[in-house]
Structure formats: structure tokens, C-alpha cells
Amino acid sequence: MPTNQLRLRAVAAALALLAATSSPSFAQKKYDLGATDTEIKIGNIMPYSGPASAYSIMGKTEEAYFRKINAEGGINGRKINFVSYDDAYSPPKAVEQARKLVEGDEVLLVFNPLGTPSNTAVQKYMNSKKVPQLFVASGATKWNNPKDFPWTMGWQPSFQSESHIYAEYIMKEKPNGKIAVLYQNDDYGKDYVKGLKDALGAKAASMIVIEESYEVSQPTIDSNIVKLKSTDADVFFNVTTSKFAAQAIKKMREVDWKPIHILNNVANSVGNVIEPAGFENSQGIISSSYMKDPADAQWKDDPGMKALSDFLDKYYPEADRTDVRVVYGYNVAQGLVQVLKQCGDDLTRANVMRQAASIKDFVPDGVLPGVKVNTSPTDFAPISQLQLARFEGKTWKLFGEIISDHFRN
The missing domain is CATH 3.40.50.2300 (Response regulator)
Structure with missing residues (x-):
């Protein structure tokens, strides 16, 4: 076969291969570490x-x-x-x-x-x-x-936008309220507190009467609750994780402290916080959610x-x-x-x-x-909406509208 025909066949074969490998059906798989065909x-x-x-x-x-x-x-x-x-x-x-x-x-x-x-x-x-x-x-x-x-x-x-929603609720229900804040002494707790202060604006200085932190290594926060009550605050912003949230609810009942109680949604589990703390001790607590409560009929x-x-x-x-x-x-x-x-x-x-x-x-x-x-x-904030909820009986009762995240970038 003449040389030019051989060359033409080689070119044709190369073009056919290129077309095949460029088609979607022959798309090349791409993997990094941690992924394979199986x-x-x-x-x-x-x-x-x-x-x-x-x-x-x-x-x-x-x-x-x-x-x-x-x-x-x-x-x-x-x-x-x-x-x-x-x-x-x-x-x-x-x-x-x-x-x-x-x-x-x-x-x-x-x-x-x-x-x-x-x-x-x-x-x-x-x-x-x-x-x-x-x-x-x-x-x-x-x-x-x-x-x-x-x-x-x-x-x-975000924690900050959740706090912003609570601040709006406080300004509506207790515009001249005295707020006691309990927060975990780390980035998690401080993020919530920043959100509250940002949303309260100029009123934060006069409304927040005490900011009390606790360490995650503490066995109990009973003494923190006693200290907060002594300020006569009528709003309690409770920024805790599950174990400490349950302790706070119990201790508040013991010392007969009955402020508006706002509990961050990180710690509002019925099974893990509310029930151990006592349903009777938890009535009226305000929190928020973006998820369906499995305990709600x-x-x-x-x-x-x-x-x-x-x-x-x-x-x-x-x-x-x-x-x-x-x-x-x-x-x-x-x-x-x-x-x-x-x-x-x-x-x-x-x-x-x-x-x-x-x-x-x-x-x-x-x-x-x-x-x-x-x-x-x-925008790396996948979920940006929340709804307020009040604990009644044995479940959280949603109220108000779905509220968008004011701090969404």
C-alpha cells in the first residue's frame, strides 16, 4: 500500500479515536484519594x-x-x-x-x-x-x-443570626428587659453573644446586665445560675450544650427564677435535654428550629x-x-x-x-x-431560615413565620 494511503488511514484512525474519547459516553472518570470505581x-x-x-x-x-x-x-x-x-x-x-x-x-x-x-x-x-x-x-x-x-x-x-432573631423577640416582648447571659467560654458561646449584641445595637449596654461564662470541663453550672438570678434579670439567654442546659433548667426551678427563658437550638432536644430536666420545669421556654420535631404529633x-x-x-x-x-x-x-x-x-x-x-x-x-x-x-451557608418555638406540654410549638437569616453573607 502506498505511503500516502497509510498516512491517511493513520490520520483517520487517530481522528476516530479522538472522537470516541471526547464523547460524553466515554467521559473519563476522575478520582482523588478516597474515591475509586467501587x-x-x-x-x-x-x-x-x-x-x-x-x-x-x-x-x-x-x-x-x-x-x-x-x-x-x-x-x-x-x-x-x-x-x-x-x-x-x-x-x-x-x-x-x-x-x-x-x-x-x-x-x-x-x-x-x-x-x-x-x-x-x-x-x-x-x-x-x-x-x-x-x-x-x-x-x-x-x-x-x-x-x-x-x-x-x-x-x-449561623449562631449569630439565631441570636438576632431572639434579640428581635426580646425587643418586642421586653423592650426594657434586663438580660442575663450564660455562655460556654469558647468560640461557640462567644458567637451567640456577639449576635445578640449586634442585634440589640445601642441598647445592648443597658439591657445586658450580666455575661456569665462557664467552662466545658465544669461538672455543674448551679453556682452560675444562682449568680445570674441575683441580678433580678427578667430575660435569660441560655447558650449552653445539652448537659448544661438540662442543669440550668433544673436549677432555675430550685431557686424559683422565672425570667423569659431563651434557649439556643443547639440544646433544645426534648429527649436529651427537656425530658431529663423535667417537662414541668420547661414550660414556656423559647427556642427556634429549622427542623421538624420528632416528638411533635x-x-x-x-x-x-x-x-x-x-x-x-x-x-x-x-x-x-x-x-x-x-x-x-x-x-x-x-x-x-x-x-x-x-x-x-x-x-x-x-x-x-x-x-x-x-x-x-x-x-x-x-x-x-x-x-x-x-x-x-x-455563599457557604446552606440553610438560612428559622422559626421560633415555645415549649408547651411535652413538645415545641412553632409560632410566627419562617424568618430568614439576617447575617447571611
Whole structure:
């Protein structure tokens, strides 16, 4: 065969190969560490022990949900390998576990690590390694900072915007009230206090009569409550985690202190806080939510909550069904599955963050009607809405309208 014909055939073959490999059906799969044709390795850090261990039910719910996903065939044919470690709510331990997940286990991403102090401790490390610190289980405002920390994204409404909503309620109900503040002495507690002061504006100096902090290592906050009562404050802003919230409610009853009691939604679980503190001691407490309360009968026939119940029956039957943190774990796990589905066969860390920053009107089963998950490359705050609630009888009763996050970037 003449040389020119051989050349023409070679060119034609090369063009045919190029066309084939350029077609969508022959799209090349892309992987970073932690992803293969058969597996997606997800890291997680939870306080399975220590003072915040009540929140570990979130990690257990997530693990159960991923078992469900795997049993149904996985995500785009890949099974989730969920690796979850205990940090005992200790920032140094969290750093150790983050390094273990990234450098030892070589996970694709770290998902829903819990706590403001712990995540603050690992944020710079995760961003320097360019590993997603995705859907952080904390409402700190700092997680919505894509410019400086493009590998970190929160999930729930920010603590500051939650405080802003409470401040509006206080200004309406007690415009000349005397506010006593109790907060955990770390970034989590201080973020709430900043939000309250920002929203009260010039009136903060006269209305806030005491700011009392406690350490997470304290066995009890009884003495703090006694000190707060002595100020004759008629509004109590309670920024605590579960164990201390229950203690505060009990001690207030003991010392007969009856201010307007505003409890941050981090600690408003019926099963883990209200019931141990006593239903009779908890009447009238004000909080907020963006999730359906599993203890509230109004959701009995709700399709989303029925789906949650069916899931628990099969994959996590021992779960406390009155604990709203079960709903949280279920919702955020659905959020991650949505992101991974959007990733398709491009399971690189950069694409995980691209897809996480491209969520449009996603509605997990357990959020309140009207609440939607939305993100963009300049807005890393997935959920931006809350509704006030008052504790009555044995459940939280929602009131007012869904309120948008005033601090959304």
C-alpha cells in the first residue's frame, strides 16, 4: 500500500479515536484519594465520649443512613465507607483525628465534624491540605467564608443570626428587659453573644446586665445560675450544650427564677435535654428550629417523617426517636448524598466543593416547610431560615413565620 494511503488511514484512525474519547459516553472518570470505581471513603469526627457525647447520636444516624444507601446500591454504583473517630469534644484530639483521616485513612473529605472549638482547631489544616471540611456541625458564622477558607462549609443556620432573631423577640416582648447571659467560654458561646449584641445595637449596654461564662470541663453550672438570678434579670439567654442546659433548667426551678427563658437550638432536644430536666420545669421556654420535631404529633403523617421512621425501623431501631439530633443526622446525610450524586464520576476534592457550592432548592425530609438548602460559590451557608418555638406540654410549638437569616453573607 502506498505511503500516502497509510498516512491517511493513520490520520483517520487517530481522528476516530479522538472522537470516541471526547464523547460524553466515554467521559473519563476522575478520582482523588478516597474515591475509586467501587468506593467513596468519608471521614467524620464526633464526640462519642466527653461532655458533648449526647451529640454522638448524629454520627450514629449518619452511619446508619449510609448503610441504607449502600444496601440500595450506593451512589452512582459506589459504596460509602464511613470512617468516624471520637475527639471527646477536645480540640487537640480533633486535630489528631483530622490528620489521621487525611494522612492515614486518605479520605476524600471530612463530613459533618462536630463542634465550634474542634473545627476551629482543624480549619487551617484542612484548607492547607485542600480537603473538604464539609457541612460542619456548628452554626459558627466563620464557616461561611469561601474567600479565605474555600474548603470549609457549614450546614445549619449561623449562631449569630439565631441570636438576632431572639434579640428581635426580646425587643418586642421586653423592650426594657434586663438580660442575663450564660455562655460556654469558647468560640461557640462567644458567637451567640456577639449576635445578640449586634442585634440589640445601642441598647445592648443597658439591657445586658450580666455575661456569665462557664467552662466545658465544669461538672455543674448551679453556682452560675444562682449568680445570674441575683441580678433580678427578667430575660435569660441560655447558650449552653445539652448537659448544661438540662442543669440550668433544673436549677432555675430550685431557686424559683422565672425570667423569659431563651434557649439556643443547639440544646433544645426534648429527649436529651427537656425530658431529663423535667417537662414541668420547661414550660414556656423559647427556642427556634429549622427542623421538624420528632416528638411533635403534628408531623405524624408527614411523608418526610414517615420516611425517617421507616429508615430507623430498619437501620437504627435503638435510636431515641424524640431526639431532634436524629433528624439532624438524617438531614445532613441526605445533603451529602445529594452532593455526591451531583459529582457523578468526577470524585475529586475540588469537584466535591464545586457541587457543594451549587445546591439549588434541595429539601431534606426533616426540615420545616419552607426551608430549602441553597448555596453558591460566594455563599457557604446552606440553610438560612428559622422559626421560633415555645415549649408547651411535652413538645415545641412553632409560632410566627419562617424568618430568614439576617447575617447571611
